[in-house]
Structure formats: structure tokens, C-alpha cells
Amino acid sequence: MRNQQDEEVLETVVQISKMQVFIYLFVMPLLFTLLLIVVLGSALSVFDFSPQLYDAQMWMHNLPLVGAWIPEPALPESEETALEQMRRELLEGWDDLFDERALLHAMAEEIAFKERNLNEALMLFTQEQALRLNRDQRIQFLVSTFETMRPAEAAAIFDVLDDESCVELLLNMEIAIVARILPNMNVEKAGRLGQMIRR
Numbered sequence: 786m787r788n789q790q791d792e793e794v795l796e797t798v799v800q801i802s803k804m805q806v807f808i809y810l811f812v813m814p815l816l817f818t819l820l821l822i823v824v825l826g827s828a829l830s831v832f833d834f835s836p837q838l839y840d841a842q843m844w845m846h847n848l849p850l851v852g853a854w855i856p857e858p859a860l861p862e863s864e865e866t867a868l869e870q871m872r873r874e875l876l877e878g879w880d881d882l883f884d885e886r887a888l889l890h891a892m893a894e895e896i897a898f899k900e901r902n903l904n905e906a907l908m909l910f911t912q913e914q915a916l917r918l919n920r921d922q923r924i925q926f927l928v929s930t931f932e933t934m935r936p937a938e939a940a941a942i943f944d945v946l947d948d949e950s951c952v953e954l955l956l957n958m959e960i961a962i963v964a965r966i967l968p969n970m971n972v973e974k975a976g977r978l979g980q981m982i983r984r
Contacts, residue, residue, distance in 0.1 A: 928957045931966070940969030948974075952981045 826832035842858035845851060931939045931954060943951050943966065955963050955978065967975050 924953065924957055928954055932958060932962050936962075936965040937969045939966045943978075944971045944974055948977060948981060951978050955982065 823832065839858050842855065846855045846857050848855075931942070934942075943954075946954075951974075955966075958966075967979070970978075
């Protein structure tokens, strides 16, 4: 029985020694190599562990009792530069927005100015149309009046009217009535009016 226990102990020792051999020959050199690569890579700036170190220091700083002795970490240079760049881009964006807002404001003022001018022109045009319509109505009234008069009476009135008014009235009258009025008018005036109508 003692032999069997000795054999079991011996087997256990052999298994442990095989494991130790595996650890000493493979695992330890591998861990040492990895550690050496990380240390040299960090020293030569091949690897950048600053974000992980920042996170670890921030985590330790936020611990309830330990955090009082561990200072709050400063931002890594790369993140600080990125934040500064984002800040600069935001400020430039705000400047662009203010420039565009000023441009839109100037355009709105210009549109309002043109709209006022257009409204004034439209109002003047409407007034001119009303005056013209009123004038046309008065001329039509005079034409109707002269057409109902006897030719000699109408000719006597035409003799005292100015030439432009006479031409305008005669052009709006029927030709047959004009043909009866002209022979009753002063000969010189009738000739002048005929020349003016012919132009």
C-alpha cells in the first residue's frame, strides 16, 4: 500500500515537473518576449498606450478613497490636439454661419427695398390707368356731345379749341360727322387740323 502511495506521489511530481518544464521553456520566454516588445515599443514610440493609461488613471482617480491621492489625469496630447481642432472648426463654423446670416439679412433688406419700389410703381401705374380711363371717358362724353350737335355749332366750338384737343376729338368721331363739321370751320384752322391728322 505504501508503494502505491509512493507511485501516486511520484506520478504527481512527474506531472508537475512536466508542467513546470512547459512553463519554464515556453510560457515564461513567451511572456518575457512580449513584455520586452511592449517596453521597447513604448520607448521607441511604436506603441501608444496613452489612452489606456489615461483611462486607468481616471478610473483610479474616481475611486472613493484612493482617488484623493491620485491626481486627475491631463488629456493625452493627441486628444487635446483633436479637441482643439474640433473647437477651432466649431468657431470657424460659427463665423461662417454669422457671415451667411449677415448676407441673408442684406438680401432680405434688398428684396424689401425692391418690393417697396415695385409697390410704388404699381400704385403710380394704377393711378395713371385711372386718370387715363377718366380722361378717355371725358373724351368719349365730348365726342358724343359733338356728334349730337349741328355741324355749324360744333364747328364754331372747334374754332376756339386748341389744335391738339381738336385733333384728338376728331380722331374719335365718326368720319361722316367729321366730314360735315370741317367745311363749317375756319378754313385756316381746318387746314392745320387736316395736316396734323395726316401725320
